[in-house]
Amino acid sequence: MNRPEPIPALTGLRIVGAVWVALFHFQSPLFDASNTLRLLEPVLAYGPKGVPLFFLLSGYIIWHNYGSARLLRSKREPVRFFWRRVARLWPVNVLALVLAVPVLWNAVIVHDYWGSAHPDWFSIGGFLGSAMMVQVLGSPYPMAVYPWNAPSWSLSAEMVAYLIFPVILFAALRIKAARLRWLCVPAALALTVVAYLPGFDFPYRWLLDLMLVFVAGVLLRVAGRPTFSPRMMAAVQIVAPVAVVLACYAAQPLLIMPFLALWVWSLAAPTGPVVALMTTKPMQIAGLSSYSLYMLHWVIFGYGYLLTENMVLVGVGRDLFVVGCLAAVAAASYLCWRFFETPARKVLNLAFERAWPGQGKQTASEEILEADAGVGAAAHAAAPVVERVGADA
Template sequence: MGNVRTGEIRALTGLRIVAAMWVVLFHFRPLIWEASPRLKDDLAPLFDAGAQGVDLFFILSGFVLAWNYLDRMGSQWSGRATLHFLWLRLSRVWPVYLVTMHIAAAWIIFTLHVGTVPSPDVEKLDAISYARQLFMVQLWYEPFFDGTSWDGPAWSISAEWLAYLLFGGIILVVFRMSRVTRARTLMLLAFAAALPPTVLLLASGHLYTPWSWLPRIVAQFLAGVLACAAVRRLHLGKRAQYAAGFAATLLTAAIVGILYYYDANPVAGMVDPGGVVALLFMPLVVTLSIGIGSLPALLSTRLLVYGGQISFSLYMVHEIVHTSWNWAVQEYQIDLPASVQKLVVVSLIAAAVACAMLLFHAVEEPARRWMRRMVDFRDVQHDVHTGPPAAESNRLASIDQARDARPPRSSARAG
């Protein structure tokens, strides 16, 4: 897109909170259905598929990292640059990961000493599990992700860490591919890269099979990287950008429509037929990254961009809020009328968001800046002269600003 190769794509930042809330609602749905059975009739197809918000995160991660690092790391191998990249990724995820991991451990210990209902995760609280989780490798030894982490969602961070370790090699290959491959071919390769999880789903009828997490992270992450390489070769005029924005709206409607279609028309032998919508995630990310118009504009609003910024903290903390309430209900045999249950569900989700905001401002951002200063003296100078830096993506030129600065073109072409 023009000459800008790094920076925040605000619509994709806003998409992060949509993906995070999709996962949150997936986990909270038993409480939601109990509080409002009518909502189950209306929203079950959408909420039941919320676990796939993780797949959307995997694609987003590959796309955004390629957007910021393809030129920096792709032209030649550099051990120093790779280590620098890995440290910056650690600075982004490790602080919140460690805090929520230890909160989850403290909660398990709390249930051992208070009441009569110890957490079912008590048996997982051992030294080996601690060491594996500390270094974010706990998932690498297990065919299924359930029960691998004290804080349930942390399994996906272990998967992401594997993708980060592979990124230095992936980016070398994709950089060279992008120099000799047209944009539409790269887009087709990105679509093909995203296929393995869906192929496995169609073969077994299940989204969760032994080691299925591995093709999910590798395939979706690689698809995101390839899709970004394709986008960087595009030169779009305003008409094409508006068309992409409209296509993003259609893709969103198609995702929702497919989920409701399969709910009304179940497929024999298919337990998770709605999983096929993952094939539309990569085109959705692409069209949002290059499009303008209603949906990209909505996701680029200040509120949703802020939501995207706190989305990782929300993703990591919400299940702790959820499981602690479930424990309290069981321990104290809480039985509330439906009207009060509705208020409780809303309050729990609001509490999760509030905890996410606290984590973001008190842990995620300060720790990220502190860890960055260890390897990047320029950030120290920035702090001394101008105060705290903003998030990495905000300090770089925004792609949205680049669009506005570029003269319009009448057609789109692949490089």
């Protein structure tokens, strides 16, 4: 199987979404520590937009790597695709879930915080639902459910996106004609607007919204990587994130996702100042660690609160608490990606290849080392420390 050309800039972009969500959950300590940081409040208030940014990237990269009829030619390939997606998400999810137990035990048993919206979430059933990444699929309104590890609620939607991808693939392969591709970018931007139109509330809208954003990411890739002049692409790469920030300050949430989608599309270009930044070694490592950061930050912040709950933090102590929590999240994310997430994914992928060997010429080891999600190979070329194990959103 020919390995798709990697897009390393999109690996670096992943850390933007992860940090956006993490700082959203840490706003209060940040603003207590520094009034200057309150200038960021309008941007951090929209931190949940980091989640649909992940879905944009996921749709784009998954199509980039699996967007061919090969996935539909046998029973094995769709199963293999889904197994690889589970292997990517599940190990860190379980690790974060186990680490969350002491924090939640303190909140529920010591402080009697059962959650007014869903008082039976702290149960064996709730634990198993979180472990299997289906904890919010039974709720039309997921914010009424208290997952054991709060950020993990989005994994349920990821699982749905992976299940429906073969259907999306079957449909999208029909629009590969060049005369239709130019419509894909405006269609993708339109979907990101439709997904978050205000005034419409119905059961499972949260799931539909994320699926629309996922499809928007697919359409951006179906449209083809941008081929405009380097000067134009450089301008888009700079203007798009600036427009996102301005939309946050102007309290215009409906404009945030279209500009994020435009940013994703522009970073698939081969050159540009932001592409150069995103492909540096630090940004590649940060991007590859982003899933671990997303899954672990809430738990680590919880431990920080737990360790200091009987202290009065002011002045230097408060500043040390903030710096310590953020440093702990960064270190834990890197270590988790390097020494747990990567080896665990290799083991699970290898288990599948041995249980259901393919008919091609590749060995099981070569299957594991292939660019499972495209961008990891470029990261390996730029930085030897980065494993060639894939880096899809």
